[in-house]
Amino acid sequence: MDRLLVITPHCSGQVPQDVLAQMLGDARDDLEARERLLRRVWLQGDPYTDVMFDVPGAVAVHATVSRFVVDVNRARDDAGPNGVVKATDFDAAPLYPPGREPDPTEVEERLRRYWDTFHATVERLIAERGFDLILVGHSMSGTGPALGPDSGARRPAVTLMTGGDEAGEPVPGRRPSVEPALARELRRLAEEAFAPLLEAARGTVDPVVALNRPWSVDELSYRHGPPHGVPAFGLEVNRDLYLDESTGRALPGRVPALRAALSAFAAAALEAVRR
Numbered sequence: 287m288d289r290l291l292v293i294t295p296h297c298s299g300q301v302p303q304d305v306l307a308q309m310l311g312d313a314r315d316d317l318e319a320r321e322r323l324l325r326r327v328w329l330q331g332d333p334y335t336d337v338m339f340d341v342p343g344a345v346a347v348h349a350t351v352s353r354f355v356v357d358v359n360r361a362r363d364d365a366g367p368n369g370v371v372k373a374t375d376f377d378a379a380p381l382y383p384p385g386r387e388p389d390p391t392e393v394e395e396r397l398r399r400y401w402d403t404f405h406a407t408v409e410r411l412i413a414e415r416g417f418d419l420i421l422v423g424h425s426m427s428g429t430g431p432a433l434g435p436d437s438g439a440r441r442p443a444v445t446l447m448t449g450g451d452e453a454g455e456p457v458p459g460r461r462p463s464v465e466p467a468l469a470r471e472l473r474r475l476a477e478e479a480f481a482p483l484l485e486a487a488r489g490t491v492d493p494v495v496a497l498n499r500p501w502s503v504d505e506l507s508y509r510h511g512p513p514h515g516v517p518a519f520g521l522e523v524n525r526d527l528y529l530d531e532s533t534g535r536a537l538p539g540r541v542p543a544l545r546a547a548l549s550a551f552a553a554a555a556l557e558a559v560r561r
Contacts, residue, residue, distance in 0.1 A: 299328030
């Protein structure tokens, strides 16, 4: 498994004090407000993905700061509302008081500290170690949020993002990060690995492993996979499989079960790539 690189870009809830103070504004000394904000950004990240994607033997890179500090799964120059340095959360609620948003100099400093170093680490590992497969691990809310492409819609249990259409085939203007036949094989392997969990959660989650729905492109996969000739894809786990989002508490036994399923899937995926 040392030929597998696993990346979790949104696992962290860490917000450095300088950024946190900017987000809190006049409430920077209010410790209760601080805890509420930290809880909010952690729950809108990908809680526990570093645990779930802890694949034995794989090489791992985990983000060290929240996606609301810098989103390492966005292009460096993505200045959109859901871009690399975000102005709102996924409910479209502002992250900063009026007039306290980071200016271009502050944005560039964040990018240098966090985005550049993260991607430099990934590039160094690829150059030094060589990999047969790159897996980028995410989680997604059970229902599309205000800023999602599927606002209000119920989401599948698991989504594989390979850059193609829902059959894994290429779309106009973009080559997939995983070839279509392999993408479909990966979906089949995921269906096998997750089957017991999906059956157990059938009452709360649509028990489907989808290809490229609701998203099709994983930025990290494209940035680091195709340029090196390495198949790379993102995998989204529906948080309703393991988390009570109203409280932020993990459902009993679900995180270890997901780690086991993801580890089995990763091993099978690596074998499929090598065939």
